[in-house]
Amino acid sequence: MYLIVGLGNPGTEYEQTRHNIGFVMADALRDAYDLPAFRLQKKFRAETTRGMIADHPVVLAKPQTFMNESGASVGALKSFFRIPVTHCLVIYDDKDLPLGTVRMRGSGGSGGHNGMKSVLEHLKNPNVLRIRVGISPSRPIGDTSDFVLSTLTKKENQVLSDVQKRVVEGVRLLLTGSREEAMTFLNTAKKE
Numbered sequence: 001m002y003l004i005v006g007l008g009n010p011g012t013e014y015e016q017t018r019h020n021i022g023f024v025m026a027d028a029l030r031d032a033y034d035l036p037a038f039r040l041q042k043k044f045r046a047e048t049t050r051g052m053i054a055d056h057p058v059v060l061a062k063p064q065t066f067m068n069e070s071g072a073s074v075g076a077l078k079s080f081f082r083i084p085v086t087h088c089l090v091i092y093d094d095k096d097l098p099l100g101t102v103r104m105r106g107s108g109g110s111g112g113h114n115g116m117k118s119v120l121e122h123l124k125n126p127n128v129l130r131i132r133v134g135i136s137p138s139r140p141i142g143d144t145s146d147f148v149l150s151t152l153t154k155k156e157n158q159v160l161s162d163v164q165k166r167v168v169e170g171v172r173l174l175l176t177g178s179r180e181e182a183m184t185f186l187n188t189a190k191k192e
Helices: 018-032 067-081 114-123 144-148 154-176 179-188
Strands: 002-006 039-041 046-053 056-063 088-098 102-105 129-136
Touching: 002 018, 002 046, 002 067, 002 154, 018 056, 018 088, 018 129, 018 154, 046 067, 046 154, 056 067, 056 154, 067 088, 067 114, 088 102, 088 114, 088 154, 102 154, 102 179, 129 154, 154 179
Parallel strands: 002 056, 002 088, 088 129
Antiparallel strands: 039 046, 046 056, 102 129
């Protein structure tokens, strides 16, 4: 079984923001593989759904803890379902990558992302799979917190639509092929 977590912030005021790209990708996976609707599970402090992606059982989750506390939710899910850390995948925004760029890694630090920092602190293991989705435009971004909580433009959302398809395919490759195959696909896919 895999645990796939999209990071974001709960609440309607954050729905269309760059920092909620993880939620957008989780929704894209749910839609692409026709999983049941997300439902809030208070014991995990997350909206979750379960089902099969490419004939592999998955738990798909969107923590409802706000970004800085995401690790509490991820840790609770991992423990309850007894999922090894090597089968935990976290998807989140990366302000240091251009919009349209996707990168997958199998280990490392948080890269300054507070949600991933929280996940790593709770799991106490750097070997967490992660897919980072670029959110930076070609222009300078200014204040980081204002930027990540800003909404995407219509043109940026069009780029994001292609990114969603690539992430869906990358997850399928991870589950049916190998980690290296998924990384090669996502890390070499052409950005817009």
